[in-house]
Amino acid sequence: MLEIKIFSEPLNIQSCIDWVMTDESGGIDVFIGTVRNATKGKKVVRLEFEAYETMAVNEMRRIAEDIVTKWPVHKILIHHRTGLLKVGEVPVVIAVSAAHRNAAFDACRYAIDTIKQTVPIWKKEVFEDGEEWVTPNP
Amino acid sequence: MTINILAFGIAKEILGGAVAGVNVAEGVAVEDLKGKLEQQFPRLRELKSFMIAVNGAYAKPGQMISSNDEVAIIPPVSGG
Numbered sequence: 001m002l003e004i005k006i007f008s009e010p011l012n013i014q015s016c017i018d019w020v021m022t023d024e025s026g027g028i029d030v031f032i033g034t035v036r037n038a039t040k041g042k043k044v045v046r047l048e049f050e051a052y053e054t055m056a057v058n059e060m061r062r063i064a065e066d067i068v069t070k071w072p073v074h075k076i077l078i079h080h081r082t083g084l085l086k087v088g089e090v091p092v093v094i095a096v097s098a099a100h101r102n103a104a105f106d107a108c109r110y111a112i113d114t115i116k117q118t119v120p121i122w123k124k125e126v127f128e129d130g131e132e133w134v135t136p137n138p
Numbered sequence: 139m140t141i142n143i144l145a146f147g148i149a150k151e152i153l154g155g156a157v158a159g160v161n162v163a164e165g166v167a168v169e170d171l172k173g174k175l176e177q178q179f180p181r182l183r184e185l186k187s188f189m190i191a192v193n194g195a196y197a198k199p200g201q202m203i204s205s206n207d208e209v210a211i212i213p214p215v216s217g218g
Contacts, residue, residue, distance in 0.1 A: 033218055049217065050146055050147055050150075051146075051217070052144065052146050052191070052194075052210055052212070054194050055191055055194040055195065055210070055212075056217070058194050058195065080217060080218075091217075091218070092217070092218050112218055115217055115218045116215070116216075116217065116218040117215070118196075118215065119215060119217050119218075120146065120191070120210075120212050120215055120217075121215060121216070121217025121218075122146055122147030122148070122213070122215060122216050122217065123216045123217065124147075133147050133148040133151075133213075133216070134216035135148075135185075135186060135214050135216065136214050136215070136216055
């Protein structure tokens with residue numbers, strides 16, 4: 001079972017964990033993205049996330065469906081934020097439940113790595129003296 | 139035909155707004171649209187790459203576009 005959503009309001013981490021919990025699960029792996037206070041030595045004031053929402057949900061669903069074919073997991077939840085986020089706020093929560101931990105760890109890792117490569121969401125870093133759209137590392 | 143191109147992230151700044159009109163031949167291929175966009179908005183060439191999405195999915199270079207498709211420029215993504 002999958003739950004894929006984009007929110008413009010703060011994410012509720014506990015409700016994400018609760019949603020993936022099943023009686024059959026032996027473990028839940030959770031990835032929580034957080035806004036870091038600096039990039040390459042420059043102080044970050046806030047991040048702005050923009051999404052092509054319909055496509056972003058499609059692509060995240062595709063990743064989750066792919067995971068189900070690769071690993072024996074029970075439930076996958078991906079919640080992603082848009083809008084302005086301050087240092088310490090949470091842009092993304094991924095939670096995966098499985099009978100055994102290896103599948104949960106591997107699936108969660110695959111989810112965040114693939115989201116960063118393919119899902120049409122963009123972040124702008126706002127510094128004290130300017131702002132810049134983030135371009136991923138080659 | 140004129141296609142309204144949706145733009146996001148840095149592409150929105152390069153195109154000067156969230157939507158930009160581009161004149162192309164009916165049934166233009168994705169790769170030709172990319173060339174046309176680079177002509178009209180040369181700063182797109184400064185991006186490491188950009189993709190075209192048609193109706194909410196990544197499009198292949200040879201895919202044809204018609205006037206009622208939803209077309210978007212996808213600059214390098216940076217979510218997560």
